[in-house]
Amino acid sequence: MRACGFVYSPRRGGNSELAVREILNCLPDDWEKVMVDLGKLDINPCRACYHCVPEGSKCAIEDELDIIIRNVKHSDKIIIAFPAYIFSAPGPVKNIMDRLLSVTSDYPGWPHPYPDCVVVNPYGMAEWEGMIKESGIAFANKLHLNVLAVQPILATLPADSVRGDNLDVLHKLASLLEKGKKNPDRSSEFLECPCCTSTAIKINPDGTVKCAVCGATGTLKRGGKGYEIVQNETDNAGYFTERALANHTNYLTDKKRLFMNTKDIIKEIQQKYAEPDYWFKESPDEEK
Numbered sequence: 001m002r003a004c005g006f007v008y009s010p011r012r013g014g015n016s017e018l019a020v021r022e023i024l025n026c027l028p029d030d031w032e033k034v035m036v037d038l039g040k041l042d043i044n045p046c047r048a049c050y051h052c053v054p055e056g057s058k059c060a061i062e063d064e065l066d067i068i069i070r071n072v073k074h075s076d077k078i079i080i081a082f083p084a085y086i087f088s089a090p091g092p093v094k095n096i097m098d099r100l101l102s103v104t105s106d107y108p109g110w111p112h113p114y115p116d117c118v119v120v121n122p123y124g125m126a127e128w129e130g131m132i133k134e135s136g137i138a139f140a141n142k143l144h145l146n147v148l149a150v151q152p153i154l155a156t157l158p159a160d161s162v163r164g165d166n167l168d169v170l171h172k173l174a175s176l177l178e179k180g181k182k183n184p185d186r187s188s189e190f191l192e193c194p195c196c197t198s199t200a201i202k203i204n205p206d207g208t209v210k211c212a213v214c215g216a217t218g219t220l221k222r223g224g225k226g227y228e229i230v231q232n233e234t235d236n237a238g239y240f241t242e243r244a245l246a247n248h249t250n251y252l253t254d255k256k257r258l259f260m261n262t263k264d265i266i267k268e269i270q271q272k273y274a275e276p277d278y279w280f281k282e283s284p285d286e287e288k
């Protein structure tokens with residue numbers, strides 16, 4: 001068995017790193033264990049060139065994104081940890097997520113079964129977790145992982161992630177990862193999407209709902225223990241299902257074809273907006 005921890009934090013010995021180390025320490029001694037520092041990889045922003053479309057085409061940027069992909073393909077278990085930065089994923093993590101558009105259509109060729117995965121997201125201030133759990137879900141799913149649990153943890157100072165109750169939480173995640181078992185409990189006090197466990201739920205006035213992260217639909221129902229979300233039985237949605245990924249790939253392929261066929265018209269419209277030149281060239285004076 002090979003377990004790989006992906007860590008992003010500019011803090012050496014920070015909460016994300018120690019959380020991953022703790023989980024790795026709990027896994028059997030005879031497993032191969034490695035960590036990848038996402039912040040150290042040379043990964044450039046997506047250029048929106050759509051070179052990766054259609055299916056089978058590769059990203060045009062030659063950098064170290066492949067280190068992540070190769071580690072996923074060669075591991076059985078994955079741990080992901082990154083902190084909340086302004087209610088969401090830190091910029092470099094979002095940067096990597098954007099680049100994963102280039103592997104949207106790759107999934108059928110990836111080794112099966114997809115690796116099991118747990119995600120830990122430290123955040124520093126109670127109630128300020130924002131959308132960090134949802135970022136964790138999106139990141140893990142874009143890597144085609146079998147997501148067992150995504151757990152925000154309140155951890156402010158370095159090493160808080162491996163102190164007190166947080167240690168118990170990490171041990172539970174390690175156990176789920178070792179056994180390949182989905183977390184049977186809620187990781188949040190908020191209602192969770194029955195499909196991906198996100199807490200970012202869009203509510204329509206008629207009580208129907210849609211998950212902002214995975215696109216699953218359902219209905220908000222009042223039961224014995226308060227409100228619950230019941231997923232539509234016919235729901236084939238979900239941005240991360242193989243069917244949805246195939247749909248997305250076809251959509252992008254069609255749009256790219258349309259772009260190629262209408263390039264001249266698009267250029268003509270763009271030309272009309274080329275002047276005046278509004279782009280700023282000098283810093284404005286301090287005083288105004």
Ligand SMILES: Cc1cc2nc3c(=O)[nH]c(=O)nc-3n(C[C@H](O)[C@H](O)[C@H](O)COP(=O)(O)O)c2cc1C
Pocket residue numbers: 008009010011013014015016017082083084085086087088122123124125126128129130155156157158
């Ligand atoms: C730029 C920046 C933005 C942050 N934004 C949030 C936030 O929105 N919510 C929150 O609870 N904590 C926030 N934090 C605190 C970190 O999430 C927290 O300290 C975490 O433990 C850091 O993890 P690390 O040690 O792995 O880097 C922020 C920290 C920094 C440096």
